[in-house]
Amino acid sequence: MTNCLTEVLFARAREQARTLDVEFAASKTIRGPLHGVPVSFKEQYGIVGVDTTLGFTKWANDPATANADIVDQFIAAGAIIISKTNVPQTLLAFECRNPLWGRTLNPHNDDFTCGGSSGGEAALVAMDGSVIGIGSDIGGSLRIPAAYCGIYALKPGFGRVSYGGARPPVPGSEGIRTVAGPMSRSLFSSIEDLDIASRLVFGVSGLMPDIAPVPYREAKLPKVLRFGYYTSDCYVKASPACQRAVLETVDALRRQGHECIEFEVPDAPQALNIFVGLSSADGYKTMLSNLGPDPKDSSLSLSTLGPRLPRIVRAVFTWVLETLLHDSIIATTMRASRVKPFSEYMQVIVQRNEYTKKFHQEVWLKHGFDAVLAPVQALPQLPHGGCDKLSMMAVATILYNVVDLPVGCMPVIHVDPAKDQISKEWIEGPGHGSRLLENRIYHGKNAPYDPKKMQGMPVGIQVVGQKWGEEKILAMMKVIDDALGKDRGFGPASCKRSR
Numbered sequence: 348m349t350n351c352l353t354e355v356l357f358a359r360a361r362e363q364a365r366t367l368d369v370e371f372a373a374s375k376t377i378r379g380p381l382h383g384v385p386v387s388f389k390e391q392y393g394i395v396g397v398d399t400t401l402g403f404t405k406w407a408n409d410p411a412t413a414n415a416d417i418v419d420q421f422i423a424a425g426a427i428i429i430s431k432t433n434v435p436q437t438l439l440a441f442e443c444r445n446p447l448w449g450r451t452l453n454p455h456n457d458d459f460t461c462g463g464s465s466g467g468e469a470a471l472v473a474m475d476g477s478v479i480g481i482g483s484d485i486g487g488s489l490r491i492p493a494a495y496c497g498i499y500a501l502k503p504g505f506g507r508v509s510y511g512g513a514r515p516p517v518p519g520s521e522g523i524r525t526v527a528g529p530m531s532r533s534l535f536s537s538i539e540d541l542d543i544a545s546r547l548v549f550g551v552s553g554l555m556p557d558i559a560p561v562p563y564r565e566a567k568l569p570k571v572l573r574f575g576y577y578t579s580d581c582y583v584k585a586s587p588a589c590q591r592a593v594l595e596t597v598d599a600l601r602r603q604g605h606e607c608i609e610f611e612v613p614d615a616p617q618a619l620n621i622f623v624g625l626s627s628a629d630g631y632k633t634m635l636s637n638l639g640p641d642p643k644d645s646s647l648s649l650s651t652l653g654p655r656l657p658r659i660v661r662a663v664f665t666w667v668l669e670t671l672l673h674d675s676i677i678a679t680t681m682r683a684s685r686v687k688p689f690s691e692y693m694q695v696i697v698q699r700n701e702y703t704k705k706f707h708q709e710v711w712l713k714h715g716f717d718a719v720l721a722p723v724q725a726l727p728q729l730p731h732g733g734c735d736k737l738s739m740m741a742v743a744t745i746l747y748n749v750v751d752l753p754v755g756c757m758p759v760i761h762v763d764p765a766k767d768q769i770s771k772e773w774i775e776g777p778g779h780g781s782r783l784l785e786n787r788i789y790h791g792k793n794a795p796y797d798p799k800k801m802q803g804m805p806v807g808i809q810v811v812g813q814k815w816g817e818e819k820i821l822a823m824m825k826v827i828d829d830a831l832g833k834d835r836g837f838g839p840a841s842c843k844r845s846r
Contacts, residue, residue, distance in 0.1 A: 737795070
């Protein structure tokens, strides 16, 4: 039991299946590429006749009157919708818990969260409950749960897949754009899960005419690919397990003749500070207004702290962080987390655009990479409650929402206590970031990084491409999958092996 479902649509699914059978019997033609395939959707996607609550009790008992665009696209292709899946309260957390639907567990180990905010979707797909799941991503909400649960996912850039009809927790917040994307158990199974979903939805407009008319294009890859990689974003150093996932991928690609060049990602802490500056501009007032009578989940404690502090308290707090505790990284982030007038909000938008330009110049133009390989997060998974004080770990994924690049996520290894312990070499090596955050993660009492407790848990990587390069990302993920070998313990019917 993982408690991953919200709306259970089995009766409706059986009726859909009967309709498809009747159609096929009469025409001998399938409706589309997903004819008869069971699929599922994250709770926020509108489906006629069922609620779209996002875990808020005040939004219950208000059935949708229209389908989200991507729901209609899947139905037209013959897909059978079996359920909607759980999310964290407000969607601004990478755990999966809310007062209405409760907590979703990691399918590999009940002691860990499945991630978020598309956590219920990842748990269901990992257990073979759904062939393709549709989630969304504004700061890692596809990639983090995919990594935690050992499945594959694609976060497109904005403008490839319609998000119309999905219910946001903060309407009108567009400083960082949310995108819809697919999750699956494997890259190229019998129905080519991620690939076929992408062919279906890329470039298809819907309720809003904001999708570029760019349908799926066949990718043409050079014989020798040039990958950049890093194992720390210098906000928080990735754990030995997450570093090993990147380095074993690099070794596998080099054995196949591909180039892999280590580089330093440009100022990832600035990307997080831009994200925080934009998302906190109204003090999270709009987002938290949706709680109604519900208690605020503890996973939001740190992320919503900044705007609640009076100016003088924030000044003293950040001075202590920077001067006495010698952690300027967290101090700078806390300074960004506050209410802002519109004039200052626009300045942060300018910072976002300048950082995007800087990233393009210092990564793609300077090095000529085809893709970048990176950790999904500093930890393979978090135990329940871990997000309460460690929400800043999302910097690793937020970076690519700020610069709006397409990113694939794929599982690579499983945690091995014999290989993934904290070593002297790791402690003395480069790449360290926030002293306070790393002490809490790796050295504090009940430190969440524990390779023994995590034994057998999946560890994934991010595969990052250039803007409008989603098809190349899928093709390069296939190259990486082949280089690593298929017998890694991932894909259909694999979840039980990690228990």
